[in-house]
Amino acid sequence: MAEIDVVSLCADLIRFDTTNYGGGEAAGERLAAEYVAEFLGQYGVSARILEPELQRSNVVARIPGTDPTLPALLVQGHLDVVPAAAADWSVPPFSGEVRDGFLWGRGAVDMKDFCAMVLAAVASGLRPRRDLVLAFVADEEDRGDYGAHWLVKEHADLFEGCAAAISESGGYSYHVSASDGRKVRLYPVATAERGTAHLRLTARGRAGHGSRPNSENAIVRLVGALRRIAEHRWPVQLTPTVRAFLERTGAALGVPVDLSSGDAVDETVARLGTAGSLVVPTVRNSTTPTMLDAGYKVNVIPSTATAQVDVRVLPGTEDELFAVLDSLLGEGVTREFVAHQPPVQAPVDSPWFDAMAGALRAEDPEAVVVPYCMGGGTDAKAFTQLGMACYGFAPLALPEGFPYRAMAHGVDERVPVDGLRFGTRVLTRFLESC
Structure with a gap:
């Protein structure tokens, strides 16, 4: 044949x-x-x-x-x-x-x-x-x-x-520069990915005429919740995959790696340059408002208003994230899942990963194979x-x-x-x- x-x-x-x-x-x-x-x-x-x-x-x-x-x-x-x-x-x-x-x-x-x-x-x-x-x-x-x-x-x-x-x-070549000017070919292999939680927020209040004061306006409650969520700065949380990526990539590029605090991690990511862009979405959880739906007439305050939020959650952090998120909702606002798929975490150091790295290096002896976490799903x-x-x-x-x-x-x-x-x-x- x-x-x-x-x-x-x-x-x-x-x-x-x-x-x-x-x-x-x-x-x-x-x-x-x-x-x-x-x-x-x-x-x-x-x-x-x-x-x-x-x-x-x-x-x-x-x-x-x-x-x-x-x-x-x-x-x-x-x-x-x-x-x-x-x-x-x-x-x-x-x-x-x-x-x-x-x-x-x-x-x-x-x-x-x-x-x-x-x-x-x-x-x-x-x-x-x-x-x-x-x-x-x-x-x-x-x-x-x-x-x-x-x-x-x-x-x-x-x-x-x-x-x-x-x-x-995963397993594709990514060209980056080392601290001494050397060209390095990284091959990131995904050993984890953030979980996906699409949420629907529903704000409930008192319907009324648009010309009258209303302290229970559902839209105002919803906008307040979305503002708090959008402005919340989620802390750095290093999963085993992200930690290994930073340490091994830093060593390959000759870049100092300091993971002692959130600010230190941010500075390390910045020092990695283009390589750092691979990890920017995965050192933190994220909550991004993406959809709004409220009202049916300009002079009517509706009794409900809804929004959807795209939540991406790192392995091992779901309970903490949702507890904080609930505290940001405020009075009269509830949440429910539109879709919910938990995070994925595979062993970083395993015979599977070693075999992938070996196969890559057999074709490209200069390959630097590192684990990384996917931001999507x-x-x-x-x-x-x-x-x-x-x-x-x-x-x-x-x-x-x-x-x-x-x-x-x-x-x-x-x-x-x-x-x-x-x-x-x-x-x-x-x-x-x-």
């Missing part, structure tokens, strides 16, 4: 419009899922397509390892993508076009690149030591109700024996419920100055073809050696 190029595979996946508009509205993942299942079948891997609803498709397969005594590893990626407005793009977003050394299209880095790398690894004649469970899931770009969270709830048996999982947002929040240690490891080699973090969900999303091939070599090595 002819050698399979990961770039062609990724281009094929990009050409399937799997747009997820949110709220259950989506183009659907079915055609992409059929492509994946058929491809795996060509290489002797039997795959199942599972759908909670028509066209919302997930693919799950298991590749037996040579040593059945070892715990299994889950390798999971999502097939859906966020919307793309074609008029804003330099190329049609679902063209899968190769231009100037890059593969362009929605999903090129989020995350059809990783899905293609997994398929390319299988096509190379992959012989893993341990069982590999492959999951290509739906609905990650919304709530996961048709994808990972549904699979965990309804088909947990498919992941039996999985002790760890890998997926998006992934489907790891679903699979961690099954007791897995979940890591972000989707390796890529990126050229210096490439705006990788602006690619996901951005205009003109693209991935370097050489970096994609590099990632495939690293991933294949990891899957065979871990």
Whole structure:
């Protein structure tokens, strides 16, 4: 059989419009899922397509390892993508076009690149030591109700024996400068991610005429609560992942690291320069007001007013955060969860992390591999419920100055073809050696 190029595979996946508009509205993942299942079948891997609803498709397969005594590893990626407005793009977003050394299209880095790398690894004649469970899931770009969270709830048996999982947002090269001017290639591997809590605040008061004084105005109560929340300065709280990132990155760059106080941590992050930007969102919790809804007529004071707040919470800090948040609400204001997915924390020092670092250094001997915490969220929040240690490891080699973090969900999303091939070599090595 002819050698399979990961770039062609990724281009094929990009050409399937799997747009997820949110709220259950989506183009659907079915055609992409059929492509994946058929491809795996060509290489002797039997795959199942599972759908909670028509066209919302997930693919799950298991590749037996040579040593059945070892715990299994889950390798999971999502097939859906966020919307793309074609008029804003330099190329049609679902063209899968190769231009100037890059593969362009929605999903090129989020995350059809990783899905293609997994398929390319299988096509190379992959012989893993341990069982590999492959999951290509739906609905990650919304709530996961048709994808990972549904699979965990309804088909947990498919992941039996999985002790760890890998997926998006880690293992890519990040070019930074050391204190002596040396160029250093960091490869951050995600060993944690902040939890997501979307809250609805409801302020209740006394309805009345807009021309009359009203000390129980629901809107005023709500605005006061939002102001207190927005102005609250959350303290620095160092999780094991963030502490390890600061210490190891500082050592690699020759930068003094002082973690003795919140101010000292802020100063350390600033001294790390561009490397510090990786950790800025994850030294603190965050509470960001994002939506407001109140009133129905300008001369009527309503009895209720609502708002939504995006809360991101570090591992081990949930109870404290919500206790403080409740104290900021004030009279007549209550909260409820719109969505709640707890934080993820995997071991920083583990054989899994060591194997990832080893695979990266085998392709790039100068790689500096460090743990980091993701500020947002992934489907790891679903699979961690099954007791897995979940890591972000989707390796890529990126050229210096490439705006990788602006690619996901951005205009003109693209991935370097050489970096994609590099990632495939690293991933294949990891899957065979871990």
